Amino acid sequence: MILRHVILWRWLLSLVLAAPSFAAGEVVQSRQASIRFERTLIPSGAEIITLFCSQAQGGTPGRKLRGIPVLSVLRDTLDDADPENDRLRQVWIHGYTDASFWQRFVAALPFAYRRASPERKAPEGLPRPVVDLGRPGRSTVRGLVEELLQAGVLNDRGTPWRLASRSYRNNASDNRDIQIYQALSVLSKLEMMPNPEEHLTGGDVEVLGARLALATRLLGGLVGEGYLQSAWHKEVFKSNENRGSNWELLRQKAEQNGLYFEPLSLSGQPPDFALIWMEQPSAGAAVPSRYDGRFLGISNPFKDARTREWRGYSETWYFDEMGCRIRDGGAWVRSARMIPLALYALDHPHVPLLLIDLRRPWKPGFVERARRIATDTTAGLLRWTTLGNLQFTVAKSALFFVKSRHGSALDRSARLRAYAQLQHFLKLDDAMDPELRDELTRHVRHLGINPLDCDLETQVKTAERQYAELLGYAASPQGLVRRLERDRADELFTRRHSPVTRVMLRLATGATLGLYNHRKPVDDWGYHELDQQRRFAYHKRHLGRVAQSGLHPGITWRVEEVRRPLDAVLEVASTDWKVRPDAHGFLSHLLKKTNDETLRQEIAETLLKLDVGTRSGVIALSVNSSSGSGSTSARTSEPSALIQ
Structure with missing residues (x-):
């Protein structure tokens, strides 16, 4: 591991101190390729942010840039200019579309490793969202259901059913992952752009990139929001490390x-x-x-x-x-x-x-x-599986061990x-x-061995046509506006009812064939609840970043950058009893995790103002966490600060 870090730093230094010698690795850079944003407002209080990758046609300087839409993300702003109550929702990757009947047929054929129609016309219609950032677990549930159906039903119906279903599911998954990886290659380069914060903040990029990367994994939708920042940073660091060592x-x-x-x-x-x-x-x-x-x-x-x-x-x-x-x-x-x-x-x-x-x-x-x-x-x-055939597992592990030592590429997702x-x-x-x-x-x-794949020119034409269709869908009152209202109602439904109550209400809706539906349009008080809930989540994410910065966040963060979200959490929790237990639990965890005296005092004072526990309970929590961290100064100074 140390050797790989040394190689990584040598590679970074070679970028800064690159000599003109070609043997030393002179980088050939694109002259005019760039990334730009485009913002489209929606009447119901939202906006679509689209990332374009542009290039000059034919490599001739001075010619007009051709913008290729890569991905679009819906940001629900609740019709105001405050970013604290914004929420990212659907993500569309342009170029990812439903396949034709012929492509689906070929994709289901076992051992058919070639494109079904390499020069087909760009398909029409709306792009399909690859992930819903408001409900990321939905894709995970769907994936688990498909896996259970494959293992429990299709695999036992005979070899033709098993081969056809596995072939189609693998090809469809690979085609979706290819589009996601292309979008991730753009997002990973946003940090080097001038003023990217005007359209997508650093937190937005982390959430968007992490959710897209996790969407390629079966259980990725179950990852909580508190781990998205570290997941995205780990993804970027791994890519940089690979580039450095392989360079x-x-x-x-x-x-x-x-x-x-x-x-x-x-x-x-x-x-x-x-x-x-x-x-x-x-x-x-x-x-x-x-x-x-x-x-x-x-x-x-x-x-x-x-x-x-x-x-x-x-x-x-x-x-x-x-x-x-x-x-x-x-x-x-x-x-x-x-x-x-x-x-x-x-x-x-x-x-x-x-x-x-x-x-x-x-x-x-x-x-x-x-x-x-x-x-x-x-x-x-x-039907040889890792869990069901011990001899196959041992032989496969030994073969992969030998081939990995000879430099073979064994990771299919990496390829x-x-x-x-x-x-x-x-x-x-x-x-x-x-x-x-x-x-x-x-x-x-x-x-190109995937029947659902298409050539580069078709992908570009498909992306341009899908973006035009998406703009038309966003402008229609019966299109994205109605879908956004339904998503807000679902968000409010989740906030107001417990998981057991939600299950019972959904069963009632299904039993009555949709005649009874507890979801109601969002009124003014509902918008106020959404505003409060989102503000709390926003500042909770910020405090989570503070907690992940180490035992002494005061070195990385200014006191004002911590005090403001604490005051905001206190303001929301004081008026909203639904988030008060969550606020207390999160702040207690943060108090145990940090060892910075100033930050600990701010958190302890906020806990006392919440008035969810006794004063002595908060003091005991602070003393116990101080003794666990091993800081003598913190143990002696904290109780006096709390009693003030």
Whole structure:
């Protein structure tokens, strides 16, 4: 672990102190690719915030930017300008749409690993929300029901039912995850944008990114809001760590074998991919005696006769007397014809992932199909499972252990994420030579083994059409406005009734076939309740960030940044008895967790003002938490501060 952190810091320093030498890793950056926001107001007191990724057409400077909508999120503002009572709701990823009948049919065929209709027209209709931030657990319940139905019913109805259902569910899940990973690649780069807080605050990005990342996992919807910040930071840190270690590993392997390493980046963002090049050998050049292809995944290019008579894409590079590449037309001493060999994903655990082999374009897709065939055969055809077959589990674990030590990519979700990021990169990159980009786009089709997937141009057209449909749906009184009112009524229904009461009322609605419905339109008092509930949740999240900053939050946070949410929590809890027990429990937990004297005094005074327990109980709580933390100064000063 220490070695990986050292490599990560070396990679970060190389970005800051990058030398002009090409061998040191000069990053090719897109010139004009950018991210922008667009805000659309809805009459019922909400707004749609859409993220666009823009690029110049054809790589020509000065041409008009083409905006590609990536995702839209609905923010319920309750028709005011106060961000404390805002709530994020539905998230739409543009380009993710319902498949056609033919695509669904092919997706259900076992071992059909290819696109069903690679050049179909962009489908019409509204985009389907991928996650509801107001009710994230709904997708988890649906996933659990599908798993139980698969295991308890479909698997026992025979091999055709089992294979067809597993094939369709896996393809549908992979197609959804690809769109989510593309959206996550945009969100992870928002921190480097100028003034992103004007549209999405840092907390909004954390909630949105964490919920999207957790949506790719079966039980991700059950994660509470208090853990979203740490989940998102862990996701970003893991990606940065992967890039740093794989950057250094791939660069060293390239230099070892006399190859050239070129990182690829979008608009100054951390590089997600890298190209490996070689200088075309002359007819009489000697073949190097040693070639180590470990972690590269490609055969020896110096022994390949095709590289001596290369007919594919190539570039002419110019070098100075030190062997460094010259890009700006300066003085050069020699030129060389360079051949691209392979493209790798850097944001992949443990080792770089080979995505495109330009000498053998079929190889990455063939390897992925072989892995899928092995998985579908053992789990779907033979019904060998990890829990039900001990011999299979031992053999699989031993095989995976050996292959992981040889640099094999065994994580299917990580491979899927790398493929999605490559699709996103090829749609937006503007610095790469158009011929090279077209060549990579043509080869990446070999990785398209999902019948529900479509090509890049169809994805762009689908995203543009879906965004126009979403704007029309938002402007219609019978569209998004009605759905927003129903969501507010559901939120108020959850607030006013206990879980048992909600279950009984839903059973009554089902028993009467919908004739009885306890949900009522939100009136003025209902809007006041929603406002109070959301303000409490907002300041509770802020205090949760304070608690996660360590035993001494006073080092990271100013006193005013803690006192204001405490006063707000006290104000809401004093007038709303429903949130008062929650406020007391949360503040008591925060008091136990922190060791900062000033913060402890502020929390203790707030607990006393809530008047939910005796004065001696709060003092005892403070003394016990102080003795548990081991701070002598806190033990001696806290009771006197409380009695004041």
